[in-house]
Amino acid sequence: MSHILDDMVLLYHRSSGQTHMVISPVPEILETLEDGQPASARDVLQRLLRRYDLGPADAALPEVAAQLTNLAALGLIRTA
Amino acid sequence: MNARLLVRALRDPGTVAQFGAGQWNALIAMARAERLIGTLALRIGDRPVPDAARPILADARLDAEREARQALWEADRAEAALKPLGVRVVLLKGTAYAAAGLKAGEGRFIGDLDILVPRDCMEAVEKHLMLAGWEWVKSDSYDDAYYRQWMHELPPMIHQERDRMIDVHHTILPLTARQRPDAGAMIADAISITDGLHILSPEDRVCHAVAHLLADGDLAGGLRNLWDVHCLLAEADPAALEARAARHGLSPHVRQARRMADALYGAGRERLTLWDRIVLARLLARNGWGKETRKGLRFAFYLRSHWLRMPPTMLARHLFTKWRKGHRPA
Amino acid sequence: MKHRITLRIGPATFRMGSAWPGPIRSLERLYADYPAPADGIADFTVRLEPVSLLRRWLRPSIFITGDHGLADAAPMSLAHGLLAAEMGMNLQMALGWRRHLLLHASSVEKDGRVLVMTGESGSGKSTLAAQLGERGWRLMGDEFALLDLETGTVLPFPRLVSLKNRAIDVIVAEVPAARMGPLLAGTAKGDIRHLAPRADAVARMDEGAPPALLLFPRFGHAPAIRPVGQGETFMRLTQASTNYVALGEPGFAALTRFVTQVPALAMDFPSGEEAIAMVERLWEQQR
Known part of the structure; x- marks a missing residue:
């Protein structure tokens, strides 16, 4: 469950009962995973590039991978 | 007045239909004090209750649902943290009942996450939990040394961000206790419920709950623990339970718990011993304001609980150290 | 408990018991205009108890507890009994209200x-x-x-x-x-x-x-x-x-x-x- 405020996005994570306050690019990354299918960091980046201009893909990949690691640590996504 | 009012309502929730306001107030205060309000609310279910009682019971049901959801999430997080170790992680008590959808878990208050792991993995388990964000609660060196040397668990840990506690056990009772339930056998016979998480077998679940009720605690919160036992007994095979209790050195305790569960929550057919009656008096010592009564009896059980766990000289030393620091039975 | 009062404040009803008459008398005076609770069943029980039997009379100290309480709450002087009663109600709301x-x-x-x-x-x-x-x-x-x-x-x-x-x-x-x-x-x-x-x-x-x-x-x-x-x-x-x-x-x-x-x-x-x-x-x- 999410809610957009003027300066950030709120995520309510039902299983943990935790509220996360996130800013770009987290909501956008989560959106690419909405179908629930497993995806690699490269897949996520490809999907992001289709919608946003992220500059050189090589520079963005480590950033996406790091965000995915953080999201997995919070339990918002799972490592397959 | 004592907690028989609460016990009767749990055993036969239809009886609340005749309750007046005074009895309802007493019932609610007792159920909250014994942490049985969620269980009571689910037992009462859709039966007609006074208007003012309805939202109280509805709140208790919602609280219980949320607790179960959070407990399962903590179990999920612990499982994720310990996955790389490849050890069997066995859920205990409330979380186990909720995870397996057992009757004992319906509406049950769940506090900390309790897990049982093989004793020789303790160090690795501790390390992996700390990597995943859990940290020590106590910094007191006496307590820490006491836990590690004599208790059946690591000192409690709390998660930095989620503020939830985990108790990691490697035996069922403290190493100082007289009975030595076979934790290794319990782990070996545990049942897998999800990828990576286990619960005890039905018979071991009874043995474990009984160990906590009778051989370990000072019986504080005993009505809830006895309710657990009552529900768990229905799922255990009587012959297998006898054998299992004997193996863990808990036969007299399991038999006594069975008699007491029958006396309070069952048909009341079994004959009680004098000692059963004393223990029951302790369990029921609470008045209509939710306050514990019979201070002398409670203090006797407090001393006994330490006596059961420790050799006498060690007990004296422990109580003395606690006393100086201002811990006294309430 | 010996001295008692039931109060309704907005949607919540409190049953208060006290070992001493003082705090209840203060509540009776200040809450005199409040409507009586409908059917006597309270959402919360609050207890004002002596810290120990002796402290009921000797330098009386109130321990605030009830359905919800804090184990390490500091005891209060009986002279501050009204404050203790109010804190007892606050505590129930803060820890127990869900509606x-x-x-x-x-x-x-x-x-x-x-x-x-x-x-x-x-x-x-x-x-x-x-x-x-x-x-x-x-x-x-x-x-x-x-x-x-x-x-x-x-x-x-x-x-x-x-x-x-x-x-x-x-x-x-x-x-x-x-x-x-x-x-x-x-x-x-x-x-x-x-x-x-x-x-x-x-x-x-x-x-x-x-x-x-x-x-x-x-x-x-x-x-x-x-x-x-x-x-x-x-x-x-x-x-x-x-x-x-x-x-x-x-x-x-x-x-x-x-x-x-x-x-x-x-x-x-x-x-x-x-x-x-x-x-x-x-x-x-x-x-």
Whole structure:
């Protein structure tokens, strides 16, 4: 469950009962995973590039991978 | 007045239909004090209750649902943290009942996450939990040394961000206790419920709950623990339970718990011993304001609980150290 | 317990028991105008007990407990019995109430809309609410604002207002003595005196209204007003709520609705009179 405020996005994570306050690019990354299918960091980046201009893909990949690691640590996504 | 009012309502929730306001107030205060309000609310279910009682019971049901959801999430997080170790992680008590959808878990208050792991993995388990964000609660060196040397668990840990506690056990009772339930056998016979998480077998679940009720605690919160036992007994095979209790050195305790569960929550057919009656008096010592009564009896059980766990000289030393620091039975 | 009283405040009913008559007598006097509870079944039980049997008579010390309690709560002197009773009720609400989102905030109503004020102890939110309550606003509560989970309406919880230190003289000057409690000198928070809300505010204690403005007042600073972003407001309100986490998803929905619908302002003020003028001006601008 999410809610957009003027300066950030709120995520309510039902299983943990935790509220996360996130800013770009987290909501956008989560959106690419909405179908629930497993995806690699490269897949996520490809999907992001289709919608946003992220500059050189090589520079963005480590950033996406790091965000995915953080999201997995919070339990918002799972490592397959 | 004592907690028989609460016990009767749990055993036969239809009886609340005749309750007046005074009895309802007493019932609610007792159920909250014994942490049985969620269980009571689910037992009462859709039966007609006074208007003012309805939202109280509805709140208790919602609280219980949320607790179960959070407990399962903590179990999920612990499982994720310990996955790389490849050890069997066995859920205990409330979380186990909720995870397996057992009757004992319906509406049950769940506090900390309790897990049982093989004793020789303790160090690795501790390390992996700390990597995943859990940290020590106590910094007191006496307590820490006491836990590690004599208790059946690591000192409690709390998660930095989620503020939830985990108790990691490697035996069922403290190493100082007289009975030595076979934790290794319990782990070996545990049942897998999800990828990576286990619960005890039905018979071991009874043995474990009984160990906590009778051989370990000072019986504080005993009505809830006895309710657990009552529900768990229905799922255990009587012959297998006898054998299992004997193996863990808990036969007299399991038999006594069975008699007491029958006396309070069952048909009341079994004959009680004098000692059963004393223990029951302790369990029921609470008045209509939710306050514990019979201070002398409670203090006797407090001393006994330490006596059961420790050799006498060690007990004296422990109580003395606690006393100086201002811990006294309430 | 020997001495007892049952009180209804807004949607919550409390059954209070005390080992001593004093605290109950104070409650009886100050809550005399409150409507009687409907059927005698209380949402919460509060107990004021002696710390030990001996301390019932000798330097009597009150231990505050009940359905919900804090094991390490410091005992209070019997002279502060009224404060102990009020704290006992607060404790039950803070730890046990689930029917509304609880905001640690004061609230006042005018023209059918509510001004909510939240801030730390000492921010001036209590005093300001009490003063507005004597100047044409309806005092809804000085401690908790209850946010309806479905409609977003703010419901009153008009307990006694607890006035501290300098605020006491300010209010005593404009309120009849019959509505004031005894002076409780030298509590952990200094001197405290309780104020009973006006009879009309008590009579309307079941009547909620939609929130129109959220203020973060701060006493003791040069006058200043700044808007507060939704993200910051959300974060500060989760910290000001004692049951946000316990409510789960409905709490999230109620709070996000409040934050997106209600404008939020930080208001610094040097004095009570100045604050009242600032509030009235802001209220006019919001219309």
